[in-house]
Amino acid sequence: MDDIRTFLPGIGEEEYAIRAKMRSYRNAASGMIRATQSDTARQLAWIASDYITLWIYSPAIEVELEDLNTFFRRLLVTAIQAERIDMEGPRT
Incomplete structure (x- = not known):
């Protein structure tokens, strides 16, 4: 049975489809929380996950x-961008 x-x-x-997209986000x-090495990206992903769960x-x-x-999409895109920035590090 579907949650x-x-x-x-x-x-x-239509409402189901919107909520299913929310579940995908x-x-x-959750995947980013598990996989990222970026603390900033992880924090943003936690915020998204908690907010979506609400x-x-x-x-x-x-x-x-x-x-x-x-x-939610914008928040996750921001988390991805933060991860990329953190992984590249500052230029010296």
Whole structure:
């Protein structure tokens, strides 16, 4: 059984798709938390993961969920950028 359908059995297909994308962002954040060597990237990924966990099963309208997904995507892109910057290190 799907976790989203278990906790929100009455939602429509469009809302399900939005929440499934949110779940994908949480999975990506979890992967970064495990794999990154960058403390900054890890912190940003934790923020994303915690925030997504707060919202993934919470009541919200689709417009709010889309806005949240935009925020989560941007936060993860920022974490990826921080990881790249940290791994390159300062130029001397």
